[in-house]
Amino acid sequence: MCGIVAAIADRNVVPILTEGLKRLEYRGYDSAGIAVLNGGIQRVRRVGRVAEMESAVKAENLQGILGIAHTRWATHGGVTEPNAHPHVSSNEIAVVHNGIIENHEAQRARLIALGYVFQSQTDTEVIAHLIHHYYAQSKNLFEATQRTAADMHGAYAIGVVALSDPETIAGARMGCPLVVGLGEGENFLASDVSAVIAETKRVMYLEDGDVVAIHRSGVEVVDKDRRKVDRKIYVSQLSADAVDLGVYQHYMQKEIHEQPRAVADTIEGVIDNGVDVDTLFGDSATGVFRDIDAVLVLASGTSYYAGLVAKYWIEGVAGIRTDVELGHEYRYRDSIANPRQLVVTISQSGETLDTMEALKRAKELGHGNTLSICNVRESAIPRASRLVFYTRAGMEIGVASTKAFTTQLVSLYTLALAIAKAKGKLTAEREAAELEQLRFVPGSIQHAxxxxxxxxxxxxxxxxxxxxxxxxxxxxxxxxxxxxxxxxxxxxxxxxxxxxxxxxxxxxxxxxxxxxxxxxxxxxxxxxxxxxxxxxxxxxxxxxxxxxxxxxxxxxxxxxxxxxxxxxxxxxxxxxxxxxxxxxxxxxxxxxxxxxxxxxxxxxxxxxx
Incomplete structure (x- = not known):
């Protein structure tokens, strides 16, 4: 629930890191920090906004060609400078971390027994000391990060640097997003593409269990079984302008007013081509929809409310029983599996942990018919789903969701039509009438x-x-x-x-x-x-x-x-x-x-x- 950005280059990376943090401010945070290697680990941390950290960075003339930076949203320990990231171990290892290490207390006791002294209340400092412990044995940051990842239970994305290895940034991911940005003679690590989009559009999405070593000349990745893997490289469609306010006072205001366009873009293919089930949802969608006898929607927050609306639509239009559950409740209860049920997960980011874990639980119970409705391509939840429908809301920065919600709604209505069509309940005349209604939605939004x-x-x-x-x-x-x-x-x-x-x-x-x-x-x-x-x-x-x-x-x-x-x-x-x-x-x-x-x-x- 916070932001990571790291960079290695032949130029001063401090402006890159600072700008990256500014582009991650939308994620929510209460402190910010940066660390670079320059004759030692030079670190600046401040409670409050990135601007306060930036002023301190300028005052100290911080510079370096390798560094990590972070915005923290407090979980373990209060909002204080000692709890802010990056955390440092023995003046050798610096770490930034998103997520929660569930076994941090046991690891803390182990590390104290080894002689480590803790300076913060955070679970993150455990990671720094663990990596230092293993790094002291191997002098290999990549290996030390892999061994540390094997010791950690929970959800995390981390970025790591070592003073005596100024040619490497290490990273690891489990349950929290982490992407690699690929430049020319320079490379980047971030929790969100927006943090590095001003520097490169070529990105690699890490998967759960991956550990990465980033150098100026290239990138190495190993998977959860510690086998070398090549992750696909994507060219991001996000523009740097997408995170600019333009004429608006706030991102929320901007995103409210972007809804006519966002909704029109999301339903464009439906309006142009009709309810083409396999084109819209995936190659096997017609067969899946034809054979289901129920729908289960799993989501959280605003996306859950979209699911509640969808219940009326799917039952009313397709005549299929639909249940809607909060992901964080579903995963912890004994539920009765139905192999013929379609499990629909809804997430703006595609990384919502509650929803992701609920999807994993559904699959463990034998649900093979899974569909993700998501706004972020190649994020974790769509990758784990059999079928996908991508909304086209564009980047949403304001914490309070607006255009993500309305694009989810039109996507869910499209799903109701698609299920009805696959089951032979949508005549050509009714399909034409429904599409005509959809065509007027952007105008109704503008009227509102x-x-x-x-x-x-x-x-x-x-x-x-x-x-x-x-x-x-x-x-x-x-x-x-x-x-x-x-x-x-x-x-x-x-x-x-x-x-x-x-x-x-x-x-x-x-x-x-x-x-x-x-x-x-x-x-x-x-x-x-x-x-x-x-x-x-x-x-x-x-x-x-x-x-x-x-x-x-x-x-x-x-x-x-x-x-x-x-x-x-x-x-x-x-x-x-x-x-x-x-x-x-x-x-x-x-x-x-x-x-x-x-x-x-x-x-x-x-x-x-």
């Missing part, structure tokens, strides 16, 4: 974005509150969940979401004039039920903020505020209704002065449990 000034006015009121309720019914209940999540994530207002029919079963006790109640009220079959629930709120003095369709019959009155979203778009309505709740969270956070893109205690890529 045009409501921003009205949402801003609401945000002025919300910024003064400390609690809020979100209500929805049916397929729009997950939108209420997503709206509450966004508000609490970035504005720090306590927000909860309920199916509107649950009000009278408990939550109504919370309603008073200080509790704004946001209602998702599309013009669907449940509208009159929603109106009855709204009356329950008004009768208790609650103030209602209603997102209603353009063709709904709502009028504003005292205590009832209405914003009219685009006309009701049928089963795809949740996508358009997502936009105003995103805008409400963003502008409320802006009014409260919180860090919109990097909310406290959170990270973008959740690679720890």
């Amino acid at each position: 974005l045009n409501l921003e000034p009205q949402v801003q006015a609401w945000a002025e009121r919300f910024a003064q509150k400390e609690h809020a309720l979100f209500l929805g019914r049916g397929i729009h209940y997950p939108v209420a969940l997503e709206g509450a999540l966004k508000l609490k994530e970035i504005s720090y207002i306590h927000a909860e979401a309920y199916p509107a029919g649950e009000l009278k079963h408990g939550p109504l006790a919370l309603v008073d004039s200080n509790m704004p109640v946001v209602v998702i009220a599309p013009n669907d079959a449940l509208l009159e039920k929603v109106k009855s629930n709204m009356q329950e709120v008004r009768a208790r003095g609650g103030e209602l903020y209603v997102f209603a369709d353009l063709d709904s019959h709502f009028t504003e009155s005292e205590g009832v505020h209405v914003i009219r979203t685009p006309r009701y778009s049928g089963v795809l309505s949740p996508i358009a209704h997502t936009i105003p709740v995103q805008l409400l969270a963003y502008h409320t956070a802006l009014k409260r002065g919180t860090d919109v893109d990097k909310p406290r205690n959170l990270a973008k890529s959740v690679t720890v449990e």
Whole structure:
């Protein structure tokens, strides 16, 4: 849940490392540090932002042609400079680390018995001392890193340098992303392609169990069995401009406004070619979909809410029973395997540890029909899945997911259509009608974005509150969940979401004039039920903020505020209704002065449990 960047070159790598950390700031962190080899291990660490570390680096005139850098999100040990990375052992080994070493206490006791003295509370310092212990025996950094990796249990990505081996950066990966960037006479290591994209577009994705040695002239990789392997080299399609703010104040704002294009790009192949099942999902998709009798969606956070919407779509369009579970709950319970069930994992990054481990558990139970919906090509979850559908959201930097969510939604609707077609339940006439609905989604999103000034006015009121309720019914209940999540994530207002029919079963006790109640009220079959629930709120003095369709019959009155979203778009309505709740969270956070893109205690890529 933090960032790694390392470089070896014939030039000063400090600017490369610093810029790489800046490009990783979106991941969430609370301290930053850098170490270079220059007559010794020269290290600068600071609590706070990369800019503070950068100022200290300039003040000390730090330079070197080999180095490692890191942004830390605290897990073991508080937010202090001694706990910040890189960690150093015996002035010889420096290490940066993402993830959690589960057996660190046992290893710490072993190392203390060997005479090592610990300077931090972190699990990472164990890695530094272990590598030093083995390096003292072999004087081979690559070998010492391999032996250390064999001793570690948990999830990790590490970068390592040794003072007496200035020609090597070592790295290892298990459960956390790690990529190698390949340049001309210089090479790089990072937890995310964005950290090195300004230097090279040629990248190599390491796999679980890999250990790598990076030199100026080339790269060596061994797999989990310590056999030499050649990992495929990819040319990244990401541009350096993708991480620039442009005219926007925050990445979240930029990404909210990129949604019409992101959704249009994601469904482009569907609109152009129809529901071509094997082309969209993989060569064997038609056969897989035809033979399944159930669907299981595994995801976490925002992706889980996308799965809840998908349940309505897959059951309604394809007539297939669909269950949705949180990955971190599924993997630890005794579940009944069904070989004819399609297991769908949803992850923006493709590296979400909870979801990845849930997929592994499903495969252990005998589930061979697996499908990944993901935004990052060649990430771990798609590689572990039989079938894949890639969203085309582009890089998402803001911690609070926006365009990843809406592109997941249109992908899941496409999945519902594909399953229906494979099972012979989608006639040519209905397919044409469904595609016509999809074609209008980007326009509906843009229409919803045009409501921003009205949402801003609401945000002025919300910024003064400390609690809020979100209500929805049916397929729009997950939108209420997503709206509450966004508000609490970035504005720090306590927000909860309920199916509107649950009000009278408990939550109504919370309603008073200080509790704004946001209602998702599309013009669907449940509208009159929603109106009855709204009356329950008004009768208790609650103030209602209603997102209603353009063709709904709502009028504003005292205590009832209405914003009219685009006309009701049928089963795809949740996508358009997502936009105003995103805008409400963003502008409320802006009014409260919180860090919109990097909310406290959170990270973008959740690679720890």
